[in-house]
Amino acid sequence: FINTENINNKADKINYNGLEFVLVENGFWQTKIQGITFNFQYNPLETKEMNLTFINSKFINTLQAYSNKPLYFVSEIDIAEREIVSNIRNFVSRVQDACLQGVNQTCSENLPVKNCENTSYNVIIIKEANYSSISQDGSCVNIMSTYSESGKTADAFLYKIMGISE
Secondary structure, three states: OOOHHHHHHOOOEEEEOOEEEEEOOOOOEEEEEOOEEEEEOOOHHHHHOOOEEEEOHHHOOOHHHHOOOEEEEEEOOHHHHHHHHHHHOOOOOEEEEOEEOOOOOOOOOOOOEEOOOOOOOEEEEEEEOOOEEEEEEOOEEEEEEOOOOHHHHHHHHHHHHOOOOO
16 A cells, blocks of 8 residues: 555655665566665655664664575564565575464464574564563664554564664
8 A cells, every 4th residue: 555645645755874765667676785675664764763663773673684594474464574575585584483382372283383492593572562662682682663654663673674774
């Protein structure tokens, strides 16, 4: 779902931390980093405007920590999961849904059970909440967001791990 009114009111190009972001026809903000094209629902200026708390932000892993490792999702919000996967799937060895060990949740018996202590993989936990925050706990990243802000929160997370924003 793309709101064309918002698109028409936005500038179609911004520069942020030395990168050019261009609003393309499908409504996504596109940039190239080292020859790789990335697409985001929101540009970095829009994510900076939101009320988002990074808890211990200096401890949030960079994209390098995801490189060639499996990435597991425990997600309540598909929009945020899809946004993250579409931008980092080429860096990880595979992407799969999982269950989190020790958490009461409805879990398919076909999904692997993962924890936050194992450093041979990464887990992104996305939960719906009435606030937005991002924190790192071992190999797990916890992303909390309202449903309506989940795409923007996912983009803020991506900008953080890619070193685009602080």
